[in-house]
Amino acid sequence: MTAVTVRVPAKVNVQLAVGGLRPDGFHDLANVFLAVGLYDHVTATSADRLTITAEGRDVAGIPLDGTNLAARAAVALAERHGIAPDVHLHIAKDIPVAGGMAGGSADGAGALVACDALWGLGTPPADLLEIAGGLGSDVPFPLLGGAALGVGRGERLTALEVGGAFHWVFALADGGLSTPAVYRECDRLRREQGTGDLAGEVPAPVADPALVAALAAGDAHALAAVLANDLQDAALSLRPDLARTVATGLGAGALAGIVSGSGPTVAFLAAEEEGAAKIAAVLGSCARVAVAPAPGSTVLP
Numbered sequence: 437m438t439a440v441t442v443r444v445p446a447k448v449n450v451q452l453a454v455g456g457l458r459p460d461g462f463h464d465l466a467n468v469f470l471a472v473g474l475y476d477h478v479t480a481t482s483a484d485r486l487t488i489t490a491e492g493r494d495v496a497g498i499p500l501d502g503t504n505l506a507a508r509a510a511v512a513l514a515e516r517h518g519i520a521p522d523v524h525l526h527i528a529k530d531i532p533v534a535g536g537m538a539g540g541s542a543d544g545a546g547a548l549v550a551c552d553a554l555w556g557l558g559t560p561p562a563d564l565l566e567i568a569g570g571l572g573s574d575v576p577f578p579l580l581g582g583a584a585l586g587v588g589r590g591e592r593l594t595a596l597e598v599g600g601a602f603h604w605v606f607a608l609a610d611g612g613l614s615t616p617a618v619y620r621e622c623d624r625l626r627r628e629q630g631t632g633d634l635a636g637e638v639p640a641p642v643a644d645p646a647l648v649a650a651l652a653a654g655d656a657h658a659l660a661a662v663l664a665n666d667l668q669d670a671a672l673s674l675r676p677d678l679a680r681t682v683a684t685g686l687g688a689g690a691l692a693g694i695v696s697g698s699g700p701t702v703a704f705l706a707a708e709e710e711g712a713a714k715i716a717a718v719l720g721s722c723a724r725v726a727v728a729p730a731p732g733s734t735v736l737p
């Protein structure tokens with residue numbers, strides 16, 4: 437085989453419960469991921485050294501050196517097998533960059549699967565998940581797709597049942613938000629509110645049983661009622677203009693609107709396909725419609 441292309445999905449966090457700041461600089465999470473049908477494609481081609489190229493929306497914002505998550509994934513997989521990471525990686529990007537939809541993490545997951553197939557390694561899925569967790573908290577989930585609860589930093593996954601299709605509209609924002617900056621702002625707001633921000637001061641995050649049940653039932657109205665993101669206030673504090681976007685989507689008939697992960701993308705849940713189309717029309721050119729659940733990283737024929 438000389439080239440392998442893998443399709444990888446974006447995510448929205450339907451619940452993101454954030455615990456206190458840990459001594460290692462991370463936060464314990466109860467992170468309910470849902471994969472949505474917006475995709476990047478990662479192609480791995482035989483080469484005599486590691487190189488990387490990218491095309492598509494916002495690619496000026498991503499590094500084309502060894503710090504790219506796809507390149508780091510190729511190196512980590514090669515190290516695990518004691519081989520050289522000689523590969524050309526090409527990323528065709530459709531997932532917004534620095535938008536809170538884990539685009540870089542998806543590319544990391546895609547590169548793991550593409551290199552594993554190109555190099556004929558047959559790495560067990562559990563090992564791929566472990567390598568992915570070492571690359572970043574969001575990297576394991578796009579391997580699985582569907583829906584999953586992530587605990588620890590968000591990297592330890594348990595798959596969740598999804599009983600039907602959910603119709604989403606994503607309002608993409610100009611510019612990105614830095615994930616560490618949003619977590620820092622969350623801690624700052626907690627200190628300002630006097631609740632404390634450290635692990636031990638903040639209640640341990642837990643998955644909401646009503647949210648897990650709404651996913652399993654495929655019930656958009658029930659899911660809309662319990663969507664929750666503990667990073668939302670922090671993202672709105674750094675980007676106050678997002679409040680207007682939320683209001684516009686709700687005014688257009690969305691069942692609920694929520695900042696996606698660390699933002700600044702805002703995710704709207706619609707009752708059905710027609711409702712999503714109407715919300716997208718009102719939001720205008722920043723809107724992208726997508727259906728969930730989407731499958732995880734898939735090698736294309």
Ligand SMILES: C[C@](O)(CO)[C@H](O)COP(=O)(O)OP(=O)(O)OC[C@H]1O[C@@H](n2ccc(N)nc2=O)[C@H](O)[C@@H]1O
Binds near residue numbers: 573588619
């Ligand atoms: C906001 C989310 O996208 C929700 O899924 C993720 O929690 C972010 O995951 P990610 O981008 O893969 O983040 P990582 O690369 O693991 O960590 C980047 C930085 O985000 C912060 N971070 C991340 C995950 C976590 N559980 N606690 C944190 O405080 C830390 O400052 C960390 O240094």
Ligand SMILES: Nc1ncnc2c1ncn2[C@@H]1O[C@H](COP(=O)(O)OP(=O)(O)OP(=O)(O)O)[C@@H](O)[C@H]1O
Binds near residue numbers: 539697698
């Ligand atoms: N393959 C990649 N694609 C996009 N960004 C990458 C990639 N590799 C490294 N990065 C870096 O990661 C940063 C975050 O990009 P990304 O698109 O993953 O953000 P995000 O969707 O907000 O992430 P998350 O939702 O996981 O917090 C970018 O600013 C970029 O510098």
